[in-house]
Amino acid sequence: MFYKTLSIWLLCSLYSIAFAQNTSQIKGVVVSENTLTPIAGANIIGKNLLSISSTNGEFVIDHVHTDSCSFEVCCLGYACKTVVVHADDDKNAVKIYLKQASTDLKEVNISAKSKQRKALETPMVSQTVSKDFLDKNRENSLMQTLSKIPGVSTINIGSGQSKPVIRGLGFNRVAVVQNGIKHEAQQWGNDHGLEIDQQGIENIQIIKGPASLLYGSDAIAGVVDIQPNKIPLQHSFKGEVNVLGESNNDLLGISTGIESRKEKWFYRGRFTYRDYADYKVPTNKINYENYIFELHDNNLRNTAGKEIDGSVSVGYVAKNIKSETVFSNVNAKNGFFANAHGLEVRTSKIDYDSSNRDIDLPFHNVNHFKITNNTSLDFGNHTLFFDVGFQNNHREEHTEPTAHGYMPKPSGSKERVFKKNTYSLNVKDSFTLNKKHDVVLGVNMEYQDNNIGGWGFLIPEYDRFTAGVFAYDQFEINSDLHFLAGMRYDFGKVDTKAYYDWYPSTVRNEDNSTSDVYLQRAQNKSLNFGNLSASVGLSYIQNQTSYKLNVGRSFRMPLASELASDGVNYHMYRYERGNLDLDPEVSYQLDVEVDHTTKLFSVGVSPFVNLFDNYIYLNPTPTYFETLQIYEYTQSKVFRIGGEARASVNLYKNLQLTTSVEYVYSRQTSGPKKDFTLPFSPPLSVLFSANYQFKDFLFFKKPQFMADYRITASQEEIVPPEEITDGFQVLNMSFISKMDVFKNENPMDVRVKLNNVFNTKYFNHTSFYRLIDVPEAGRNISLSLTIPF
Amino acid sequence: MKIIKNYLFYFLVASLFIACTSDDGFDKDEEKPTISVNYTNGFPQGCTQLTKGQTYSFRAQVTDNKELAAYSLDIHHNFDHHTHDDQVTECDLGAIKSSVNPYLHVENYTITEGLTAYEINISITIPDDVDTGDYHCAYSVTDKTGWQSRTSIDIKIVE
Numbered sequence: 043m044f045y046k047t048l049s050i051w052l053l054c055s056l057y058s059i060a061f062a063q064n065t066s067q068i069k070g071v072v073v074s075e076n077t078l079t080p081i082a083g084a085n086i087i088g089k090n091l092l093s094i095s096s097t098n099g100e101f102v103i104d105h106v107h108t109d110s111c112s113f114e115v116c117c118l119g120y121a122c123k124t125v126v127v128h129a130d131d132d133k134n135a136v137k138i139y140l141k142q143a144s145t146d147l148k149e150v151n152i153s154a155k156s157k158q159r160k161a162l163e164t165p166m167v168s169q170t171v172s173k174d175f176l177d178k179n180r181e182n183s184l185m186q187t188l189s190k191i192p193g194v195s196t197i198n199i200g201s202g203q204s205k206p207v208i209r210g211l212g213f214n215r216v217a218v219v220q221n222g223i224k225h226e227a228q229q230w231g232n233d234h235g236l237e238i239d240q241q242g243i244e245n246i247q248i249i250k251g252p253a254s255l256l257y258g259s260d261a262i263a264g265v266v267d268i269q270p271n272k273i274p275l276q277h278s279f280k281g282e283v284n285v286l287g288e289s290n291n292d293l294l295g296i297s298t299g300i301e302s303r304k305e306k307w308f309y310r311g312r313f314t315y316r317d318y319a320d321y322k323v324p325t326n327k328i329n330y331e332n333y334i335f336e337l338h339d340n341n342l343r344n345t346a347g348k349e350i351d352g353s354v355s356v357g358y359v360a361k362n363i364k365s366e367t368v369f370s371n372v373n374a375k376n377g378f379f380a381n382a383h384g385l386e387v388r389t390s391k392i393d394y395d396s397s398n399r400d401i402d403l404p405f406h407n408v409n410h411f412k413i414t415n416n417t418s419l420d421f422g423n424h425t426l427f428f429d430v431g432f433q434n435n436h437r438e439e440h441t442e443p444t445a446h447g448y449m450p451k452p453s454g455s456k457e458r459v460f461k462k463n464t465y466s467l468n469v470k471d472s473f474t475l476n477k478k479h480d481v482v483l484g485v486n487m488e489y490q491d492n493n494i495g496g497w498g499f500l501i502p503e504y505d506r507f508t509a510g511v512f513a514y515d516q517f518e519i520n521s522d523l524h525f526l527a528g529m530r531y532d533f534g535k536v537d538t539k540a541y542y543d544w545y546p547s548t549v550r551n552e553d554n555s556t557s558d559v560y561l562q563r564a565q566n567k568s569l570n571f572g573n574l575s576a577s578v579g580l581s582y583i584q585n586q587t588s589y590k591l592n593v594g595r596s597f598r599m600p601l602a603s604e605l606a607s608d609g610v611n612y613h614m615y616r617y618e619r620g621n622l623d624l625d626p627e628v629s630y631q632l633d634v635e636v637d638h639t640t641k642l643f644s645v646g647v648s649p650f651v652n653l654f655d656n657y658i659y660l661n662p663t664p665t666y667f668e669t670l671q672i673y674e675y676t677q678s679k680v681f682r683i684g685g686e687a688r689a690s691v692n693l694y695k696n697l698q699l700t701t702s703v704e705y706v707y708s709r710q711t712s713g714p715k716k717d718f719t720l721p722f723s724p725p726l727s728v729l730f731s732a733n734y735q736f737k738d739f740l741f742f743k744k745p746q747f748m749a750d751y752r753i754t755a756s757q758e759e760i761v762p763p764e765e766i767t768d769g770f771q772v773l774n775m776s777f778i779s780k781m782d783v784f785k786n787e788n789p790m791d792v793r794v795k796l797n798n799v800f801n802t803k804y805f806n807h808t809s810f811y812r813l814i815d816v817p818e819a820g821r822n823i824s825l826s827l828t829i830p831f
Numbered sequence: 832m833k834i835i836k837n838y839l840f841y842f843l844v845a846s847l848f849i850a851c852t853s854d855d856g857f858d859k860d861e862e863k864p865t866i867s868v869n870y871t872n873g874f875p876q877g878c879t880q881l882t883k884g885q886t887y888s889f890r891a892q893v894t895d896n897k898e899l900a901a902y903s904l905d906i907h908h909n910f911d912h913h914t915h916d917d918q919v920t921e922c923d924l925g926a927i928k929s930s931v932n933p934y935l936h937v938e939n940y941t942i943t944e945g946l947t948a949y950e951i952n953i954s955i956t957i958p959d960d961v962d963t964g965d966y967h968c969a970y971s972v973t974d975k976t977g978w979q980s981r982t983s984i985d986i987k988i989v990e
Contacts (some may be wrong), residue, residue, distance in 0.1 A: 333917050391912065444913040445930070447937050662977035664900030666939035717857035744915065756988050760861065762977045
């Protein structure tokens with residue numbers, strides 16, 4: 043019943059947006075005839091008119107064309123009433139009394155499709171993540187929160203940063219999209235996080251497979267699509283404050299957001315501040331190669347950080363237009379483990395242990411500023427979508443300066459500076475043909491301007507332009523059988539700029555004499571790429587079971603780092619060399635998804651097979667450059683197979699049990715590392731979850747207890763320079779509830795979470811610090827309070 | 832029926848994964864080479880003092896299960912105490928100072944193909960005009976697959 047009411051409400055509120063026009067207005071209030079209390083959510087329906095009464099019973103009807111008009115007022119539990127307002131009536135104070143009725147409204151058939159139904163119909167294998175999921179499972183960073191989803195894992199860099207990995211592939215093989223615009227930062231880098239404020243996100247769609255058809259290059263392994271938030275209801279104001287505290291890294295976080303809408307204009311704002319200390323690991327010393335690092339108080343030295351994020355947006359909705367412009371800025375400073383800067387062992391005079399909250403060298407500082415505009419226009423059968431974006435990413439890496447090789451000691455700590463401006467434009471037209479075809483035609487364009495600074499060189503300055511055109515059609519063969527086909531062509535151009543060392547190196551000439559030369563690390567080069575993507579899929583719904591089959595070809599343009607790196611990567615303590623002859627990566631994937639859901643239980647499997655023609659791989663060679671091992675970008679064929687399975691059952695009314703399994707097997711079938719796996723391959727992992735909902739007690743409403751038990755197998759499939767990682771078992775528990783302390787309509791949300799209950803010492807194969815044998819974080823108690831206002 | 836369905840499902844999933852995780856049977860080199868100066872002729876040992884103008888044989892033993900490929904020797908100053916070695920002994924480092932003309936040796940070498948054991952032996956004469964003080968000597972070795980091992984030793988150059 044609740045859902046029915048809600049769906050009617052939502053549907054009606056949508057209509058009320060669609061029918062907005064500028065003419066005269068009627069204002070009034072709906073009250074109960076028996077109690078004289080205001081009635082919220084009453085539908086006011088007339089010819090071309092629609093409105094819903096607010097919580098205090100008030101309603102407004104815009105755009106009344108005629109002098110007099112009649113409309114019907116209905117609300118569940120009350121008898122409908124027809125009201126006529128004449129031209130000479132006071133249009134600002136119409137009072138409507140509804141009689142309580144013992145009969146419900148007749149059932150209403152809604153012809154629109156629900157989101158779930160649409161998701162079932164599209165043959166693309168995707169998963170939607172709701173705000174509810176995010177709130178219940180929130181971890182320190184967005185990707186850590188999402189890693190509970192089977193097939194999604196993360197590469198963590200300390201406690202506050204992580205990057206997405208989908209089915210074992212990450213870095214630039216997963217596109218992160220926010221408000222329709224691809225998030226462009228320094229995602230190719232090992233020690234780079236995501237730079238997105240995870241607070242205030244309502245809806246995320248995850249595509250676990252090649253999706254360059256829709257998203258272009260970089261979406262070769264999957265997409266994390268952070269969708270625009272829902273437009274607030276008319277005449278509404280909503281706000282919340284969230285306070286978060288954590289014991290492991292002494293984190294203190296506060297985030298506050300508001301959103302409001304008059305009639306057509308709406309605005310939102312959010313501010314987030316987080317400050318955390320070094321995180322604690324369940325060990326007091328770390329053994330790396332032959333070195334032993336003693337840890338003070340179990341603190342992983344110098345991993346403290348802080349983050350300040352803010353965003354504001356303004357939007358407008360009218361009959362045929364919806365538009366929202368968002369300005370956001372994310373600023374973070376994170377320290378890196380001090381004893382080994384990446385793989386290089388360092389000692390320092392800095393007194394790291396004097397405070398666990400200070401951020402000493404080495405650290406990085408990131409600022410990501412973004413403006414996006416999303417506009418949609420309706421013209422009859424067509425809807426035009428425009429996404430425009432500007433992003434400025436500024437990242438600085440600071441290290442204690444020290445001489446290395448022929449490089450003398452640099453004067454400052456600024457080792458590397460990356461500045462990147464990205465301009466994006468997406469236009470697409472979506473329309474239906476013969477009621478059977480949902481067709482989308484579109485263009486994406488992106489221009490990037492990358493600049494570098496600092497005394498260390500890794501990648502050259504470059505400009506990059508990419509453009510793609512695509513078309514796809516979802517054909518409804520019958521209401522349960524859908525077919526999707528799409529094609530796309532992309533063009534890309536990369537211009538790299540020359541770079542010379544700022545210090546001379548000693549080079550041995552052919553006659554065995556030596557000379558001092560300012561070595562050239564990068565050349566002026568212009569490279570063009572073009573590639574085709576395509577996808578064909580079928581979905582079939584048979585009662586409670588749905589089947590999906592999808593075959594796709596995706597591509598990824600080589601990055602400037604892959605093409606033109608030529609320098610020492612101190613973080614990894616190796617020499618990285620690009621290859622200008624790299625071809626765009628091409629991948630073919632077959633995805634299958636079967637899902638069976640009933641009221642009592644739900645099971646699903648989603649296996650895949652994937653072939654890469656020319657996977658770009660940073661290959662550790664046996665050769666040296668100035669005593670550092672040379673890693674060279676090469677291409678190899680790769681075969682991958684794997685998938686996820688999940689099952690959940692509602693045992694009693696209040697107990698839900700869920701299990702999920704994820705596994706990926708990958709093998710290089712050609713090249714210098716033939717038969718080896720790919721780097722950062724996630725091991726087989728099983729997650730058991732239990733969720734029990736208690737009866738309300740004291741001021742706790744809907745209290746729930748959740749336990750997650752993860753069992754991960756060892757990862758013995760490794761590739762140089764990785765180490766075998768043992769399996770582990772870890773238990774997390776949480777309690778969430780609404781708290782109605784002030785007896786008002788907006789109860790607080792409270793969440794107590796206990797991570798790593800037994801303080802288990804374990805290693806995560808895909809963690810940045812795994813290479814230097816740093817275990818994952820120890821026990822953590824976090825308390826989160828969300829207070830709406 | 833539902834329970835049976837559920838169990839069947841688990842069974843299928845489990846068997847799928849068991850089938851996948853079994854050893855793939857490919858003959859891959861998964862072993863790193865080894866490197867050591869901890870034998871009688873190994874040089875330098877931790878805290879060794881090198882005299883200017885003298886010639887020394889830098890010797891280390893390297894091995895690999897399949898085939899050795901290359902090695903390198905890097906000697907650089909540690910006047911700023913930026914690093915320390917991985918030897919058992921701990922040396923007394925001199926005061927932190929800045930460099931004027933520090934000694935630097937940065938050289939790579941290849942190993943004849945097909946060897947699984949080799950003794951590195953590099954003859955180095957310490958020049959007369961270099962700064963005295965704390966130095967750091969780092970050896971590294973790779974095998975043909977691309978695995979690498981390293982070791983480093985704190986030494987001093989004295990008058």
